[in-house]
Amino acid sequence: MKIGIDKMSFYTPAFYVDMVELAEAREIDPNKFTIGIGQDQMGFAPLSQDAVTMGANAALNLLTPEDIAAIDLVIFASESGIDHSKAGAVYIHRLLGLPKHARAIEFKEACYAATAGLSYAQNHVAAHPDKKALVIGSDIARYGLSTPGEPTQGAGAVAMLVTANPRCLAFNNDNVYMTEDIMDFWRPLYSETAVVQGKYSTEQYVHFFEEMWATYTEKTGLSLADFEALCFHLPYTKMGKKALDTIITTVDEEKQAELLNYYQLSTKYSRQIGNIYTGSLYLGLMSLLEHQTTLTEGSRLGLFSYGSGAVAEFFSATLVEGFANQLYTAAHTEQLAQRKRLSIPEYEELFKATLPTDGSDYSIDEKLDQAPIKLVGMKEHMRLYTAK
Known part of the structure; x- marks a missing residue:
C-alpha cells in the first residue's frame, strides 16, 4: 500500500516587504539581499495572523467534505506556538470543523517538526488506511528590526493531507536521520526573538546534509543520478544550494544543469515569502511542482529537512500519475x-505592535485583514479566533 501526500497548499499573510526597499532603509547594498541570500520579498504577519490562523488558512483550499469526514489526526508543527500547554492543533481542529473523534497534537523541533509530523501521519494511515491525516507546518520567523537576521524573516504555513493511495506523491520509506546537540539557533522561553549563530548554523546545515547523503546512498545504493530533483529546507534561498554544491559534481554537466534548474524553480515561492521554518521544505516542494513542466509520473524527488539544535532527515518520494491535478497553482x-x-x-x-502578556483584554481592527480565519483579540488570557 502506498502512502503519501494526496494534496497540499500554503498560506502567507496579505502583507509583504520589498527587500530592495528594506536594504536601502538599512543603508545596505540591495544585492546582499536579492543576490547574496536570494530574497526578493518578505511575508509579514500582522497581529491578526499567528501560527494557528495561518495553518488553518493554509488548509482551507484543501479540504472537501469527504476529506473532513475522514480526518482523524491533526498535527500542528511549529516553533511559533502560542501556548506552553495547549496544542495549536486543537484550535485548528475547531476552526476547520473537523470531526470530534480525532487526535490533535503539536510537534516541536525547530524547522524539522513538520517532517516528524509526516512520519507520524504515515504510520497512522498505515494502521488506518481508510483515514486521513492533516499535517500543518506554520511559523513566523522574527529576529527584530535592523538585526542581522532581519532579511531572513518571513511568515506562512503549509498544509498537507496524508492518505493511502495518494494522488500527488508517495513516500519511498527510505528515510535516514540524525541528531546532534548543538547551539546554532534557539529561542529561550523568555524571548520573543531567536538567538542565531548564522555562520555556524550554515556550516552545520551543510555538515548534516553531507552526512545524511552519505548515509542514504550507503543504505539505498542510489546516487544523485537516480533523482530528478532535490528540495531543501530554505531559511533563505541560497542555503540549499550550498548543500547541493557538495554533491552536484558527481553527475555529468547535463544532469547538473537539470538539477540546478529544478532547484531554482523550488525557490520561487520562498523568494517571495521568506523563511517559514517548519514549512520551508514543503513550500519549496510546492514551488518546484507548480513551476516545472517536465516532471512526470515516477520521478523521484529527494527532500532534505533540517531543524537547528539539531535534527535532520533525508528521504525520497515518487510522483504518482495525475499529480499535476492535485496542485493549487492558480490559487497560490x-x-x-x-x-x-x-x-x-x-x-x-506593525512590527512593534504586540499582544498583551498580562491578561488584558485587547481588540484587533478586523478591517486590516480580510483573511477567512484570523485572530480578533484577547480576553481573560484567551485568544479569540473567527472563521468566516
Missing part, C-alpha cells in the same frame, strides 16, 4: 499577487 499565484506591499515605516510600526 493569485494569493501572492493580491498582497499589499508595506512601506518601511508601515512595516516597522
